Amino acid sequence: xxxxxxxxxxxxxxxxRLRDEIIDGxxxxxxxxxxxxxxxxxxxxxxxxxxxxxxxxxEGLVTxxxxxxxxxxxxxxxxIADLDEVRSGLETLGFRLAAQRHTREGLDRLRATVDxxxxxxxxxxxxxxxxAAADFHQTVISxxxxxxxxxxxxxxxxxxxxxxxQHDDLLAVALEHDALCRAIAARDVERxxxxxxxxxxxxxxxxxxHHAQERATREERERSRSDRS
Numbered sequence: 001x002x003x004x005x006x007x008x009x010x011x012x013x014x015x016x017r018l019r020d021e022i023i024d025g026x027x028x029x030x031x032x033x034x035x036x037x038x039x040x041x042x043x044x045x046x047x048x049x050x051x052x053x054x055x056x057x058x059e060g061l062v063t064x065x066x067x068x069x070x071x072x073x074x075x076x077x078x079x080i081a082d083l084d085e086v087r088s089g090l091e092t093l094g095f096r097l098a099a100q101r102h103t104r105e106g107l108d109r110l111r112a113t114v115d116x117x118x119x120x121x122x123x124x125x126x127x128x129x130x131x132a133a134a135d136f137h138q139t140v141i142s143x144x145x146x147x148x149x150x151x152x153x154x155x156x157x158x159x160x161x162x163x164x165x166q167h168d169d170l171l172a173v174a175l176e177h178d179a180l181c182r183a184i185a186a187r188d189v190e191r192x193x194x195x196x197x198x199x200x201x202x203x204x205x206x207x208x209x210h211h212a213q214e215r216a217t218r219e220e221r222e223r224s225r226s227d228r229s
Contacts, residue, residue, distance in 0.1 A: 010044055011051035017042065018052055022061050022072050022199050023134075024127050029074040029214070033062060061157035075162075080207055081164050083156075088200050090152060091137065091195070097144035099184045099192045106143045107185055113139055114174070114181045121170035129170040134161040136177050140184070167206035176202065 005083050018038075021027045033053060039046045046068075056062040062070045075083075102110075117132035137160070140155045153160070167173055176199045183191040 006134075011048035011049070011055075013048050014038075014042060014044060015052040018056060019059070019061065019158060022056070023158070023165055024116040024130070025165070027041055027072050029072055031072040033070045033072065035161045056158075060164065061158050075211070077208065077211065080163065080166075080211055084200075084207065086156065086164065087160055090149065090156070091140070091200065092196055094141045094144045094153075095147055095180065095184070095192050095196045096145055096147075096189055097149070098140045099187050099189045101145045102143040102184060102187075106139070110136065110139050110143065110181050110184065114177050117174045117177060118171075121174040124170070126170060129174065130165040130167075133167075133173055133177065134164045136181075137164060140180075143184070145162045163207055164203070167203065168210060168212040169206065172202070 016025070027033070033168045035049050035053070038049045042049070051069075053062060055062070057064050057070065060195070061073055063071045063073045098106075113132055113136045117129050117136060120126075120129035120132055138153070138157070141150055142151075176195070180192065180195050180199065183195055
């Protein structure tokens with residue numbers, strides 16, 4: 001019985017692996033996800049891969065194609081704007097409630113996440129810093145102690161984590177999170193509101209700038225391939 005309690009279904013492990021690779025940028029927008037190829041590279045059968053792709057489609061990270069393959073979703077500027085609007089409403093409320101309702105244990109978790117992000121940013125570890133940055137926002141929502149808000153965050157979690165990874169100035173983001181953590185700890189709701197609005201503004205600009213740069217890079221690669229052919 002004890003052994004079964006720690007069992008993780010194969011499809012869940014494949015889903016987690018592919019989700020991380022998409023959010024971390026290992027598999028870029030438009031990358032093909034072919035069942036047979038993924039099964040071979042991951043050393044699993046095609047069934048868990050098929051189930052993983054279905055899950056990632058439902059999470060908004062993957063776009064299905066006919067038969068047995070899919071592609072990593074290419075978020076448009078409009079997609080990012082829509083997601084940012086929803087995120088703004090969700091987090092403006094979440095941060096305010098977190099400042100009012102946090103517990104000592106929850107605040108310790110938030111502080112540890114910020115410290116991890118700061119260390120990773122200073123070391124230039126982009127993947128670790130971005131993951132910690134996303135963990136920070138997720139932890140804040142949990143500190144808000146509002147089950148409906150947490151439910152909405154879970155529905156959007158994968159897309160929000162992708163959006164929160166669309167920045168390049170790792171230390172600037174970490175320092176903004178540090179300031180927010182301190183304001184939450186002080187239960188300074190007015191200061192939290194001010195910092196959140198600034199943070200949302202800088203995040204929005206970073207995401208759109210990162211997206212434009214990536215799109216320009218992809219277009220340049222496509223032109224180069226076209227010229228060679």
